[in-house]
Amino acid sequence: MQDPFECTPTDHQHCISSALARAESLCRQQQVRLTPMRRRVLELVWQHHRPVGAYALLEQLQQQGRAAPPTVYRALDFLQSQGLIHRLESLNAFIGCAQPHRPHQGQFLICQSCQSLAEITDDGIERAIDAGARTAGFTPSNQMVEIMGTCASCRQQGATDV
Amino acid sequence: MQDPFECTPTDHQHCISSALARAESLCRQQQVRLTPMRRRVLELVWQHHRPVGAYALLEQLQQQGRAAPPTVYRALDFLQSQGLIHRLESLNAFIGCAQPHRPHQGQFLICQSCQSLAEITDDGIERAIDAGARTAGFTPSNQMVEIMGTCASCRQQGATDV
DNA sequence: CTATGTAATGTTATAATGTAACACTACATG
DNA sequence: CATGTAGTGTTACATTATAACATTACATAG
Numbered sequence: 179m180q181d182p183f184e185c186t187p188t189d190h191q192h193c194i195s196s197a198l199a200r201a202e203s204l205c206r207q208q209q210v211r212l213t214p215m216r217r218r219v220l221e222l223v224w225q226h227h228r229p230v231g232a233y234a235l236l237e238q239l240q241q242q243g244r245a246a247p248p249t250v251y252r253a254l255d256f257l258q259s260q261g262l263i264h265r266l267e268s269l270n271a272f273i274g275c276a277q278p279h280r281p282h283q284g285q286f287l288i289c290q291s292c293q294s295l296a297e298i299t300d301d302g303i304e305r306a307i308d309a310g311a312r313t314a315g316f317t318p319s320n321q322m323v324e325i326m327g328t329c330a331s332c333r334q335q336g337a338t339d340v
Numbered sequence: 341m342q343d344p345f346e347c348t349p350t351d352h353q354h355c356i357s358s359a360l361a362r363a364e365s366l367c368r369q370q371q372v373r374l375t376p377m378r379r380r381v382l383e384l385v386w387q388h389h390r391p392v393g394a395y396a397l398l399e400q401l402q403q404q405g406r407a408a409p410p411t412v413y414r415a416l417d418f419l420q421s422q423g424l425i426h427r428l429e430s431l432n433a434f435i436g437c438a439q440p441h442r443p444h445q446g447q448f449l450i451c452q453s454c455q456s457l458a459e460i461t462d463d464g465i466e467r468a469i470d471a472g473a474r475t476a477g478f479t480p481s482n483q484m485v486e487i488m489g490t491c492a493s494c495r496q497q498g499a500t501d502v
Numbered sequence: 503c504t505a506t507g508t509a510a511t512g513t514t515a516t517a518a519t520g521t522a523a524c525a526c527t528a529c530a531t532g
Numbered sequence: 533c534a535t536g537t538a539g540t541g542t543t544a545c546a547t548t549a550t551a552a553c554a555t556t557a558c559a560t561a562g
Contacts, residue, residue: 211529213539233518246542251520256539267429268484270519270548285469287478300472303465307447307487310462315492316449322430324484325469330477375510375557394548408513413549418510432519432548 185227194224197274201262204278210260219253220274223263229271229288229295264297268324273297285323291332347389356386359436363424366440372422381415382436385425391433391450391457426459430486435459447485453494 185193201220205212212220222235232250239245254272257263261278265271266286273295275284285303287296303323311318328336347355363382367374374382384397394412401407416434419425423440427433428448435457437446447465449458465485473480490498 211538215540231518232520244541246540247520248522248542249540252540267486285472287473287476287480289478290481296476296478298472298476300468300475303468303472306462306465306468307485310447310460310465311449311487311489313462314449314458314460316451316458316487316489317491317495318449318487318489319452320488322484322486322488323469324429325473325478325480326482326484327473327478327480333479373509373558377511406512408511409549410513410551411511414511 190227193227194221197224197276200278201260204262205260208260210256215249216253216256219250220257220262223257223272224274227274228293229266229269229273231269231271235272266295266324267322268326283321283323285325287329288324288326289329289332290326291328291336294329296329352389355389356383359386359438362440363422366424367422370422372418377411378415378418381412382419382424385419385434386436389436390455391428391431391435393431393433397434428457428486429484430488445483445485447487449491450486450488451491451494452488453490453498456491458491 198217198221201212201217218239219235222238223230226234232247232254235254236245236247236250239250254263254265258265258272261281262275263272264275264284264286266273266288269288273286276297277299282299283304284297284299287298289295304321307321307323308318360379360383363374363379380401381397384400385392388396394409394416397416398407398409398412401412416425416427420427420434423443424437425434426437426446426448428435428450431450435448438459439461444461445466446459446461449460451457466483469483469485470480
Protein backbone atom coordinates (compact mmCIF):
# COMPACT_ATOMS: atom_id res chain seq x y z
CA MET A 179 0.00 0.00 0.00
CA GLN A 180 1.32 3.37 -0.97
CA ASP A 181 1.62 5.67 1.99
CA PRO A 182 -1.16 8.13 1.38
CA PHE A 183 0.72 10.82 3.28
CA GLU A 184 3.77 10.75 1.06
CA CYS A 185 3.96 12.58 -2.25
CA THR A 186 7.15 13.83 -3.83
CA PRO A 187 7.03 16.89 -6.14
CA THR A 188 7.30 14.63 -9.18
CA ASP A 189 4.51 12.41 -7.95
CA HIS A 190 2.55 15.50 -7.22
CA GLN A 191 2.38 16.74 -10.80
CA HIS A 192 1.24 13.28 -11.66
CA CYS A 193 -1.38 13.32 -8.90
CA ILE A 194 -2.85 16.49 -10.26
CA SER A 195 -2.89 15.56 -13.89
CA SER A 196 -4.19 12.08 -13.33
CA ALA A 197 -6.89 13.38 -11.00
CA LEU A 198 -7.98 15.80 -13.69
CA ALA A 199 -7.93 13.08 -16.31
CA ARG A 200 -10.04 10.84 -14.12
CA ALA A 201 -12.43 13.69 -13.53
CA GLU A 202 -12.78 14.38 -17.26
CA SER A 203 -13.54 10.77 -17.94
CA LEU A 204 -15.93 10.42 -15.07
CA CYS A 205 -17.89 13.52 -16.01
CA ARG A 206 -18.18 12.33 -19.61
CA GLN A 207 -19.54 9.03 -18.31
CA GLN A 208 -22.02 10.79 -16.07
CA GLN A 209 -22.94 13.28 -18.80
CA VAL A 210 -22.26 16.26 -16.59
CA ARG A 211 -20.09 19.19 -17.56
CA LEU A 212 -16.66 19.71 -16.11
CA THR A 213 -16.57 23.37 -17.10
CA PRO A 214 -13.33 25.39 -17.06
CA MET A 215 -14.23 26.88 -13.69
CA ARG A 216 -14.99 23.52 -12.14
CA ARG A 217 -11.88 22.04 -13.63
CA ARG A 218 -9.80 24.93 -12.35
CA VAL A 219 -11.15 24.57 -8.81
CA LEU A 220 -10.50 20.85 -8.84
CA GLU A 221 -6.96 21.52 -10.05
CA LEU A 222 -6.38 23.97 -7.21
CA VAL A 223 -7.71 21.50 -4.67
CA TRP A 224 -5.30 18.89 -5.94
CA GLN A 225 -2.39 21.32 -6.03
CA HIS A 226 -2.75 21.77 -2.30
CA HIS A 227 -3.06 18.06 -1.77
CA ARG A 228 -4.22 18.67 1.75
CA PRO A 229 -7.42 20.09 3.22
CA VAL A 230 -8.01 23.53 1.78
CA GLY A 231 -10.68 26.08 2.62
CA ALA A 232 -13.06 27.69 0.15
CA TYR A 233 -11.62 31.14 0.74
CA ALA A 234 -8.08 29.99 0.10
CA LEU A 235 -9.24 28.71 -3.27
CA LEU A 236 -11.07 31.95 -3.85
CA GLU A 237 -7.91 33.98 -3.29
CA GLN A 238 -6.09 31.91 -5.85
CA LEU A 239 -8.86 32.38 -8.38
CA GLN A 240 -8.76 36.10 -7.76
CA GLN A 241 -5.14 36.22 -8.83
CA GLN A 242 -6.31 35.52 -12.35
CA GLY A 243 -9.38 37.70 -12.54
CA ARG A 244 -12.42 38.41 -10.46
CA ALA A 245 -14.22 35.78 -8.49
CA ALA A 246 -16.72 35.79 -5.65
CA PRO A 247 -17.61 33.26 -2.97
CA PRO A 248 -20.66 31.80 -4.73
CA THR A 249 -18.54 30.83 -7.71
CA VAL A 250 -16.22 28.77 -5.56
CA TYR A 251 -18.96 27.21 -3.50
CA ARG A 252 -20.88 26.23 -6.61
CA ALA A 253 -17.86 24.57 -8.09
CA LEU A 254 -17.18 22.79 -4.82
CA ASP A 255 -20.80 21.65 -4.57
CA PHE A 256 -20.62 20.25 -8.07
CA LEU A 257 -17.33 18.47 -7.45
CA GLN A 258 -18.67 17.01 -4.26
CA SER A 259 -21.88 15.85 -5.90
CA GLN A 260 -19.75 13.94 -8.41
CA GLY A 261 -17.59 12.45 -5.70
CA LEU A 262 -14.51 14.26 -6.98
CA ILE A 263 -13.82 15.95 -3.68
CA HIS A 264 -14.76 15.37 -0.07
CA ARG A 265 -15.68 17.95 2.49
CA LEU A 266 -14.05 17.67 5.90
CA GLU A 267 -16.61 18.82 8.38
CA SER A 268 -14.28 19.25 11.28
CA LEU A 269 -12.00 21.50 9.27
CA ASN A 270 -14.45 23.33 7.01
CA ALA A 271 -12.19 22.28 4.20
CA PHE A 272 -12.08 20.19 1.07
CA ILE A 273 -9.76 17.60 -0.40
CA GLY A 274 -9.53 15.74 -3.68
CA CYS A 275 -10.84 12.21 -3.76
CA ALA A 276 -8.49 9.66 -5.21
CA GLN A 277 -11.15 7.08 -6.05
CA PRO A 278 -14.02 9.04 -7.55
CA HIS A 279 -14.95 6.12 -9.80
CA ARG A 280 -16.50 4.06 -7.08
CA PRO A 281 -18.97 5.91 -4.90
CA HIS A 282 -17.92 5.87 -1.30
CA GLN A 283 -17.76 8.07 1.72
CA GLY A 284 -14.34 7.30 3.02
CA GLN A 285 -12.77 7.84 6.38
CA PHE A 286 -10.27 10.57 6.95
CA LEU A 287 -7.04 10.45 8.90
CA ILE A 288 -6.09 13.96 9.92
CA CYS A 289 -2.57 14.43 11.23
CA GLN A 290 -2.61 17.05 13.94
CA SER A 291 1.11 17.52 13.66
CA CYS A 292 1.69 18.11 9.94
CA GLN A 293 -1.90 18.79 8.82
CA SER A 294 -1.67 16.17 6.15
CA LEU A 295 -4.63 14.01 5.44
CA ALA A 296 -5.19 10.52 4.16
CA GLU A 297 -8.38 8.93 3.02
CA ILE A 298 -9.04 5.30 3.66
CA THR A 299 -12.01 3.17 2.69
CA ASP A 300 -12.40 0.54 5.33
CA ASP A 301 -15.28 -1.89 4.99
CA GLY A 302 -14.92 -2.91 8.61
CA ILE A 303 -15.54 0.63 9.79
CA GLU A 304 -18.49 1.09 7.47
CA ARG A 305 -20.06 -2.18 8.53
CA ALA A 306 -19.53 -1.46 12.23
CA ILE A 307 -21.18 1.93 11.87
CA ASP A 308 -24.06 0.53 9.89
CA ALA A 309 -24.61 -2.20 12.46
CA GLY A 310 -24.32 0.19 15.41
CA ALA A 311 -26.83 2.58 13.93
CA ARG A 312 -29.34 -0.14 13.09
CA THR A 313 -29.09 -1.55 16.58
CA ALA A 314 -30.36 1.83 17.77
CA GLY A 315 -33.28 1.60 15.33
CA PHE A 316 -31.69 4.09 13.01
CA THR A 317 -31.42 3.74 9.24
CA PRO A 318 -28.17 5.32 8.12
CA SER A 319 -27.77 6.89 4.71
CA ASN A 320 -24.43 8.55 5.12
CA GLN A 321 -21.45 8.38 7.42
CA MET A 322 -18.85 10.94 8.32
CA VAL A 323 -15.74 9.62 9.96
CA GLU A 324 -12.85 11.93 10.72
CA ILE A 325 -10.01 10.60 12.78
CA MET A 326 -7.56 12.95 14.43
CA GLY A 327 -4.13 11.72 15.40
CA THR A 328 -0.55 11.39 14.26
CA CYS A 329 0.66 10.06 10.93
CA ALA A 330 3.48 7.55 10.72
CA SER A 331 6.22 9.97 9.73
CA CYS A 332 5.29 12.53 12.38
CA ARG A 333 5.19 9.85 15.01
CA GLN A 334 8.71 8.69 14.20
CA GLN A 335 10.06 12.21 14.36
CA GLY A 336 7.95 13.08 17.36
CA ALA A 337 9.11 10.03 19.30
CA THR A 338 12.29 11.89 20.22
CA ASP A 339 12.04 15.59 19.45
CA VAL A 340 8.50 16.66 20.29
CA MET B 341 -32.70 0.31 25.91
CA GLN B 342 -34.52 3.57 26.21
CA ASP B 343 -35.13 5.14 22.84
CA PRO B 344 -32.79 8.07 22.84
CA PHE B 345 -35.04 9.99 20.49
CA GLU B 346 -38.03 9.90 22.79
CA CYS B 347 -38.50 12.29 25.67
CA THR B 348 -41.84 13.33 27.08
CA PRO B 349 -42.24 16.75 28.71
CA THR B 350 -42.11 15.19 32.16
CA ASP B 351 -39.01 13.22 31.34
CA HIS B 352 -37.59 16.35 29.90
CA GLN B 353 -37.61 18.32 33.14
CA HIS B 354 -35.94 15.35 34.67
CA CYS B 355 -33.36 15.21 31.87
CA ILE B 356 -32.40 18.80 32.48
CA SER B 357 -32.23 18.68 36.23
CA SER B 358 -30.39 15.41 36.37
CA ALA B 359 -27.93 16.59 33.74
CA LEU B 360 -27.25 19.67 35.84
CA ALA B 361 -26.86 17.60 38.97
CA ARG B 362 -24.39 15.30 37.23
CA ALA B 363 -22.50 18.32 35.98
CA GLU B 364 -22.28 19.82 39.45
CA SER B 365 -20.95 16.61 40.88
CA LEU B 366 -18.50 16.04 38.05
CA CYS B 367 -17.09 19.54 38.27
CA ARG B 368 -16.61 19.20 42.00
CA GLN B 369 -14.72 15.98 41.41
CA GLN B 370 -12.55 17.58 38.76
CA GLN B 371 -12.07 20.70 40.86
CA VAL B 372 -13.22 22.98 38.10
CA ARG B 373 -15.82 25.70 38.48
CA LEU B 374 -19.30 25.32 37.09
CA THR B 375 -20.00 29.05 37.26
CA PRO B 376 -23.51 30.47 36.92
CA MET B 377 -22.87 31.35 33.28
CA ARG B 378 -21.57 27.89 32.45
CA ARG B 379 -24.42 26.29 34.32
CA ARG B 380 -26.93 28.48 32.52
CA VAL B 381 -25.54 27.60 29.11
CA LEU B 382 -25.57 23.92 29.95
CA GLU B 383 -29.16 24.24 31.09
CA LEU B 384 -30.13 25.91 27.82
CA VAL B 385 -28.40 23.21 25.81
CA TRP B 386 -30.37 20.58 27.67
CA GLN B 387 -33.63 22.48 27.34
CA HIS B 388 -33.34 22.19 23.59
CA HIS B 389 -32.42 18.54 23.84
CA ARG B 390 -31.34 18.59 20.24
CA PRO B 391 -28.43 20.14 18.41
CA VAL B 392 -28.41 23.86 19.08
CA GLY B 393 -26.21 26.57 17.65
CA ALA B 394 -24.14 29.02 19.66
CA TYR B 395 -26.12 32.00 18.43
CA ALA B 396 -29.43 30.45 19.38
CA LEU B 397 -28.09 30.11 22.92
CA LEU B 398 -26.80 33.65 22.74
CA GLU B 399 -30.23 34.98 21.86
CA GLN B 400 -31.71 33.24 24.85
CA LEU B 401 -29.05 34.66 27.13
CA GLN B 402 -29.75 38.11 25.77
CA GLN B 403 -33.35 37.87 26.91
CA GLN B 404 -32.08 38.12 30.46
CA GLY B 405 -29.41 40.77 30.07
CA ARG B 406 -26.51 41.49 27.81
CA ALA B 407 -24.32 38.80 26.34
CA ALA B 408 -21.87 38.61 23.49
CA PRO B 409 -20.55 35.74 21.39
CA PRO B 410 -17.30 35.19 23.30
CA THR B 411 -19.24 34.57 26.47
CA VAL B 412 -21.19 31.76 24.90
CA TYR B 413 -18.24 30.24 23.11
CA ARG B 414 -16.17 30.24 26.28
CA ALA B 415 -18.89 28.50 28.19
CA LEU B 416 -19.28 25.97 25.40
CA ASP B 417 -15.53 25.39 25.29
CA PHE B 418 -15.48 24.77 29.00
CA LEU B 419 -18.42 22.40 28.88
CA GLN B 420 -16.87 20.53 26.02
CA SER B 421 -13.53 20.26 27.78
CA GLN B 422 -15.33 18.62 30.69
CA GLY B 423 -17.21 16.26 28.41
CA LEU B 424 -20.54 17.79 29.39
CA ILE B 425 -21.49 18.60 25.82
CA HIS B 426 -20.47 17.43 22.40
CA ARG B 427 -19.95 19.52 19.33
CA LEU B 428 -21.49 18.27 16.12
CA GLU B 429 -19.09 19.26 13.40
CA SER B 430 -21.44 18.71 10.53
CA LEU B 431 -24.10 20.93 12.09
CA ASN B 432 -22.00 23.56 13.82
CA ALA B 433 -24.08 22.80 16.85
CA PHE B 434 -23.89 21.43 20.36
CA ILE B 435 -25.74 18.87 22.39
CA GLY B 436 -25.69 17.73 25.98
CA CYS B 437 -23.83 14.56 26.77
CA ALA B 438 -25.75 12.05 28.81
CA GLN B 439 -22.70 10.14 30.09
CA PRO B 440 -20.20 12.78 31.08
CA HIS B 441 -18.82 10.60 33.85
CA ARG B 442 -16.95 8.27 31.57
CA PRO B 443 -14.84 9.99 28.98
CA HIS B 444 -15.85 9.03 25.50
CA GLN B 445 -16.33 10.47 22.10
CA GLY B 446 -19.59 8.95 21.08
CA GLN B 447 -21.18 8.46 17.73
CA PHE B 448 -24.06 10.61 16.62
CA LEU B 449 -27.20 9.58 14.80
CA ILE B 450 -28.66 12.60 13.08
CA CYS B 451 -32.20 12.22 11.78
CA GLN B 452 -32.53 14.20 8.58
CA SER B 453 -36.28 14.12 8.82
CA CYS B 454 -36.99 15.39 12.35
CA GLN B 455 -33.58 16.86 13.23
CA SER B 456 -33.44 14.84 16.39
CA LEU B 457 -30.18 13.38 17.48
CA ALA B 458 -29.09 10.37 19.47
CA GLU B 459 -25.73 9.57 20.85
CA ILE B 460 -24.51 6.02 20.99
CA THR B 461 -21.28 4.63 22.35
CA ASP B 462 -20.45 1.58 20.35
CA ASP B 463 -17.25 -0.25 21.16
CA GLY B 464 -17.39 -2.09 17.86
CA ILE B 465 -17.29 1.16 15.93
CA GLU B 466 -14.48 2.55 18.04
CA ARG B 467 -12.42 -0.58 17.68
CA ALA B 468 -12.99 -0.77 13.93
CA ILE B 469 -11.86 2.82 13.52
CA ASP B 470 -8.84 2.33 15.70
CA ALA B 471 -7.85 -0.79 13.77
CA GLY B 472 -8.44 0.83 10.39
CA ALA B 473 -6.35 3.84 11.29
CA ARG B 474 -3.47 1.77 12.65
CA THR B 475 -3.46 -0.37 9.54
CA ALA B 476 -2.69 2.82 7.63
CA GLY B 477 0.20 3.57 10.00
CA PHE B 478 -1.81 6.23 11.76
CA THR B 479 -2.07 6.67 15.53
CA PRO B 480 -5.54 7.93 16.33
CA SER B 481 -6.23 10.12 19.32
CA ASN B 482 -9.77 11.16 18.62
CA GLN B 483 -12.68 10.09 16.46
CA MET B 484 -15.56 12.01 14.98
CA VAL B 485 -18.46 9.88 13.80
CA GLU B 486 -21.65 11.51 12.59
CA ILE B 487 -24.22 9.37 10.90
CA MET B 488 -27.02 10.88 8.86
CA GLY B 489 -30.19 8.96 8.26
CA THR B 490 -33.68 8.34 9.50
CA CYS B 491 -34.70 7.59 13.05
CA ALA B 492 -37.10 4.79 13.87
CA SER B 493 -40.19 6.91 14.38
CA CYS B 494 -39.65 8.93 11.22
CA ARG B 495 -39.11 5.81 9.21
CA GLN B 496 -42.42 4.33 10.35
CA GLN B 497 -44.31 7.48 9.49
CA GLY B 498 -42.31 8.01 6.31
CA ALA B 499 -43.06 4.52 5.08
CA THR B 500 -46.48 5.70 4.02
CA ASP B 501 -46.87 9.47 4.15
CA VAL B 502 -43.54 10.99 3.16
C1' DC C 503 -8.12 42.34 56.15
C1' DT C 504 -5.65 43.81 52.35
C1' DA C 505 -2.60 42.79 48.45
C1' DT C 506 -1.87 40.09 44.70
C1' DG C 507 -2.47 36.83 41.05
C1' DT C 508 -5.29 34.01 38.31
C1' DA C 509 -9.62 32.66 36.39
C1' DA C 510 -13.74 34.20 34.45
C1' DT C 511 -16.48 37.46 32.15
C1' DG C 512 -17.55 41.86 29.57
C1' DT C 513 -16.93 44.54 25.45
C1' DT C 514 -15.72 45.93 20.93
C1' DA C 515 -14.44 44.88 16.73
C1' DT C 516 -13.52 41.89 13.14
C1' DA C 517 -12.35 37.44 10.89
C1' DA C 518 -13.89 33.34 8.57
C1' DT C 519 -17.36 30.68 6.43
C1' DG C 520 -21.48 30.32 3.72
C1' DT C 521 -25.85 31.67 1.07
C1' DA C 522 -29.94 34.34 -1.06
C1' DA C 523 -31.42 36.72 -4.88
C1' DC C 524 -31.24 38.34 -9.16
C1' DA C 525 -28.72 39.54 -13.65
C1' DC C 526 -26.37 37.82 -17.35
C1' DT C 527 -24.13 34.47 -20.53
C1' DA C 528 -23.28 30.07 -22.90
C1' DC C 529 -24.95 26.38 -25.00
C1' DA C 530 -27.97 22.66 -26.58
C1' DT C 531 -32.18 21.62 -28.94
C1' DG C 532 -36.49 22.28 -31.49
C1' DC D 533 -33.44 31.81 -34.98
C1' DA D 534 -36.16 31.11 -30.77
C1' DT D 535 -36.33 29.21 -26.52
C1' DG D 536 -35.09 26.91 -22.32
C1' DT D 537 -31.82 25.35 -19.07
C1' DA D 538 -27.38 25.19 -16.95
C1' DG D 539 -23.72 27.82 -15.48
C1' DT D 540 -21.56 32.04 -13.93
C1' DG D 541 -21.27 37.01 -12.31
C1' DT D 542 -22.44 40.28 -8.88
C1' DT D 543 -24.16 42.37 -4.80
C1' DA D 544 -25.49 42.04 -0.52
C1' DC D 545 -25.95 39.75 3.58
C1' DA D 546 -26.35 35.82 7.03
C1' DT D 547 -24.03 32.80 10.09
C1' DT D 548 -20.30 31.13 12.81
C1' DA D 549 -16.18 32.17 15.37
C1' DT D 550 -12.21 34.64 17.46
C1' DA D 551 -8.68 38.38 18.67
C1' DA D 552 -7.60 41.79 21.83
C1' DC D 553 -8.07 44.21 25.68
C1' DA D 554 -10.83 45.90 29.91
C1' DT D 555 -13.04 44.59 33.98
C1' DT D 556 -14.70 41.76 37.70
C1' DA D 557 -14.74 37.73 40.92
C1' DC D 558 -12.38 34.92 43.81
C1' DA D 559 -8.79 32.30 46.22
C1' DT D 560 -4.71 32.61 48.86
C1' DA D 561 -0.37 34.65 50.97
C1' DG D 562 1.23 37.96 53.82
